[in-house]
Amino acid sequence: MIQDPTPKRTELSELGEFGLIDRLTAGLKPFNASTLKGVGDDCAVIDQGDHLTLVTKDLLLEGVHFDLSYAPLKHLGYKAAAVNISDIVAMNGKAEQMLVGISVSSRFSVEALEELYSGIRLACERYKVDLVGGDTTSSVAGLFISVTVIGRVSKEEVVYRNTARENDLICVSGDLGGAYMGLLLLEREKQVFKANPDMQPDLAGNDYILERQLKPEPRTDILEKLKKAGVKPTAMIDISDGLASEIIHISRDSGLGCRIYENKIPIDIVTADVAAEFEIDPTTAAMNGGEDYELLFTASVNDYDKLKDIKGIHIIGHMTEKVEGEYLISNGGNLYPIMAQGFDHMKE
Amino acid sequence: MIQDPTPKRTELSELGEFGLIDRLTAGLKPFNASTLKGVGDDCAVIDQGDHLTLVTKDLLLEGVHFDLSYAPLKHLGYKAAAVNISDIVAMNGKAEQMLVGISVSSRFSVEALEELYSGIRLACERYKVDLVGGDTTSSVAGLFISVTVIGRVSKEEVVYRNTARENDLICVSGDLGGAYMGLLLLEREKQVFKANPDMQPDLAGNDYILERQLKPEPRTDILEKLKKAGVKPTAMIDISDGLASEIIHISRDSGLGCRIYENKIPIDIVTADVAAEFEIDPTTAAMNGGEDYELLFTASVNDYDKLKDIKGIHIIGHMTEKVEGEYLISNGGNLYPIMAQGFDHMKE
Secondary structure (H helix, E strand, O other): OOOOOOOOOOEHHHHHHHHHHHHHOOOOOOOOOOEEEOOOOOOEEEEOOOOEEEEEEEEEEEOOOEOOOOOOHHHHHHHHHHHHHHHHHOOOOEEEEEEEEEEEOOOOEHHHHHHHHHHHHHHHHHOOOEEEEEEEEEOOOOEEEEEEEEEEEOOOOOOOOOOOOOOOEEEEEOOOOHHHHHHHHHHHHHHHHHHOOOOOOOOOOOHHHHHHHHOOOOOHHHHHHHHHHOOOOOEEEEOOOOHHHHHHHHHHHHOOEEEEEHHHOOOOHHHHHHHHHOOOOHHHHHHHOOOOOOEEEEEOHHHHHHHOOOOOEEEEEEEEOHHHOEEEEOOOOOEEEOOOOOOOOOOO | OOOOOOOOOOEHHHHHHHHHHHHHOOOOOOOOOOEEEOOOOOOEEEEOOOOEEEEEEEEEEEOOOEOOOOOOHHHHHHHHHHHHHHHHHOOOOEEEEEEEEEEEOOOOEHHHHHHHHHHHHHHHHHOOOEEEEEEEEEOOOOOEEEEEEEEEEOOOOOOOOOOOOOOOEEEEEOOOOHHHHHHHHHHHHHHHHHHOOOOOOOOOOOHHHHHHHHOOOOOHHHHHHHHHHOOOOOEEEEOOOOHHHHHHHHHHHHOOEEEEEHHHOOOOHHHHHHHHHOOOOHHHHHHHOOOOOOEEEEEOHHHHHHHOOOOOEEEEEEEEOHHHOEEEEOOOOOEEEOOOOOOOOOOO
């Protein structure tokens, strides 16, 4: 029963998350005609005849994705639901059903789990998603949350990430970098609290970025605005790992290059202030911070007039030929290659 | 940011898994017309217009659901896939897509994960299921597997667990108790090995029950046989927690009682031999052992002639009025109330 000693050992950190998934799922060929899209977009896509089903799944682990010393359980539940709904939104779909798997150690009480579920249920109510399944087991240590969300979209309306076209405008919703600065703030106050438990946390005036970190909202409102304006994105993704990582997904998967203008990237004043306090370039927070759950999408230049006045949408660049590469044009006019330095749990 | 101290603390062990899920999901009302069935069957059921989508999700945790000292990674991957496919089979459906979430600590190598995935992929190939999504993250400690399977069934063919009728025959596929005896055997050899690492494990002749524990198979073949014989079960469930727990689900959810005859419960000779060695009543292993992943179903008495000669199907009892309760009729002719003592991870 003892397993063979493996002659070769490759560390997980050598591949990173995306490299690992590529390796584990290499060469898969679908057996079922209903399987339209597998690994490689925000959701898997299943053909139902007259419409499509979207399915997404995300894991959240204590000590890796969240820290219960500053993430209240209700917020955590809300976020676990929200980030999965966001994946459905990123395909231009409507989230309809959710399954939640939770593993907890006996350190948690029933009341603590009810608090967690109250956040999940709040997000479900807000986004009209039905909680249809649950699996709850004990764990040896810690809290583990696995959420699956199922959505629906018509065949005409679905938007993939690999369908951007040359010269398309690159647009982003809301503002970026806030969730990351909120995380740094919470981490700092945790250290202060550990050093001196009598000290009260100094979070006043920073509600906006704390909320960005603790209670992200899927941008269903942006989909509605685009629909109303008569704009269908040519490609779309949600920003979970930072703008850099996501625009590289769109560019490479579409076989194109891109240009993003630093001075067009939307950054809230609170984000900029706290970034200054931490001596971090706010552009770096936007490009590599992650967890903003805003929408990054491309649209035809012909839609420029329809897009330019939509509140909450910013045009930050355009797609190019592949040979032109992926570049950020700085405020000073210099070109910097865009590199994905998003939060890679495998490389931590 | 500090959470309010909770005045009341209820331990998870006070409620158990099903009680906890009931409490966490109490009062949920669906927002979407497509949501046909939520918590309370083997799968959630989604209306797609001309057919139904089935969705199921199960978690497997190291130290709770498996022990890597005797479960080879490839077998573990196969089992994680198989038990989810079995939930789709239990609704008379065809599993079509799978999403896999894995969290691992750096103690695991890429090669170890490939071994795990080779088992998942083997089960997917065997049951023609497409692996369409993956989420792989690091964990602080241990291995955590979350699998979601999506299936399809026509509206005419779907079988729920709450639709048994009075006087229906109770049937079971294969044989029971083997997976549990396999587990006891593996646990014993682990203790022997710990005490004396030079000792070779004594597992000879017990391949059948080891395979029952390490490599369960969803009974798609039984669905085919039933279809061929022209029998549609009136209610169905797969046996993950033991016969007692599952027949109680069917009985209570259908508002009925039941009678099961001890001498009709199919038990393999190897299971019986090892049970004797461990001084365990094989009926107890079948009733409460769990993890056999056989199908338990009810069928109309009018189908008796069609059922009685199908290889691999045993008629073990019948449904009664609710007031008659749930009883096992022993070989000696005594009535014993059936009690769910299945493997409840919350009560461990």
